Amino acid sequence: MEARRLMSQAMQPSLNRRISASATEWPWWRTTRQNRIILPWLILIHATALVGLILFPLPGWHVVLGAATIAWLGGIGTTVGYHRAIAHRALRPHPAVRAVLIFLAMFNGSGSPITWVASHRLHHANADTLDDVSSPALHGFWWAHLRWLWQVDSPPVERYCPDLDHFSYRIWHHLQPAILTLSYFGGLYFGLAAFFWLGAIRLVFSLHAQCFVNSVCHTEPNTPFGEDSSRNVRWLAVMHFFQGENWHRNHHARPGIACLGWAWHQPDVGYALIWVLEMMGLVSEVRRIRRVGA
Ligand SMILES: [Zn+2]
Numbered sequence: 345m346e347a348r349r350l351m352s353q354a355m356q357p358s359l360n361r362r363i364s365a366s367a368t369e370w371p372w373w374r375t376t377r378q379n380r381i382i383l384p385w386l387i388l389i390h391a392t393a394l395v396g397l398i399l400f401p402l403p404g405w406h407v408v409l410g411a412a413t414i415a416w417l418g419g420i421g422t423t424v425g426y427h428r429a430i431a432h433r434a435l436r437p438h439p440a441v442r443a444v445l446i447f448l449a450m451f452n453g454s455g456s457p458i459t460w461v462a463s464h465r466l467h468h469a470n471a472d473t474l475d476d477v478s479s480p481a482l483h484g485f486w487w488a489h490l491r492w493l494w495q496v497d498s499p500p501v502e503r504y505c506p507d508l509d510h511f512s513y514r515i516w517h518h519l520q521p522a523i524l525t526l527s528y529f530g531g532l533y534f535g536l537a538a539f540f541w542l543g544a545i546r547l548v549f550s551l552h553a554q555c556f557v558n559s560v561c562h563t564e565p566n567t568p569f570g571e572d573s574s575r576n577v578r579w580l581a582v583m584h585f586f587q588g589e590n591w592h593r594n595h596h597a598r599p600g601i602a603c604l605g606w607a608w609h610q611p612d613v614g615y616a617l618i619w620v621l622e623m624m625g626l627v628s629e630v631r632r633i634r635r636v637g638a
Pocket residue numbers: 467471562574592596
């Protein structure tokens with residue numbers, strides 16, 4: 345009931361439009377005061393990744409496997425932790441599991457949970473309307489893919505996630521610099537090739553995998569202006585390690601359930617993991633589609 349109340353509260357007519365009329369006309373490099381660190385960070389990881397790809401284009405299978413494993417774990421942190429558990433309350437993880445998922449998401453560059461969840465609930469409440477800060481239908485591909493990250497302030501916590509406004513979530517915001525420093529430099533322990541691949545190259549890959557959900561999964565053709573243009577994008581499943589986020593039309597149709605892939609040909613590793621964790625007693629209150637008569 346609480347989750348439903350929060351979602352309906354977020355779906356009330358907008359009280360304050362998050363994109364100022366001029367923001368989409370700013371030069372790409374201009375940032376809001378609140379987000380001024382984001383653009384330099386993104387430039388840093390892209391520049392480092394480029395150098396890494398030039399110096400170590402073939403770093404060896406163990407380094408690639410290590411980078412892919414961290415990206416996989418980070419993707420799980422975002423889809424199971426941030427998205428399904430915290431933003432939509434489609435499941436209730438054990439507090440220790442929730443903390444691990446948050447750490448993995450932050451280590452993979454998804455930002456702090458309060459920021460992520462507030463932006464995501466705003467997106468659902470206003471999908472592809474003028475108040476949707478990441479709509480490609482209204483603002484174009486690059487805006488939806490990246491620019492809104494540094495050109496729009498985070499939505500107000502008191503409106504979009506008052507349920508997260510306490511110490512156990514706020515603390516992660518303060519831990520973010522340390523976690524990202526470890527994420528960027530940590531691979532150095534295993535050598536220079538690992539520094540580039542486990543750090544910046546993995547961060548850039550994971551960033552764009554996530555950003556495609558905004559920029560590509562909201563491009564359903566022939567959608568009337570101002571209406572939800574979410575779509576399922578099959579090829580994105582590969583970039584998401586089949587974790588399920590690419591079934592975005594399904595998700596917009598039933599945002600409150602834990603399962604994103606609805607058929608055998610829509611793999612959803614995130615949901616499979618939820619099922620395993622539930623069997624182990626580490627996850628409870630998993631919300632599923634109720635069938636009539638079931
Ligand atoms: Zn969406």
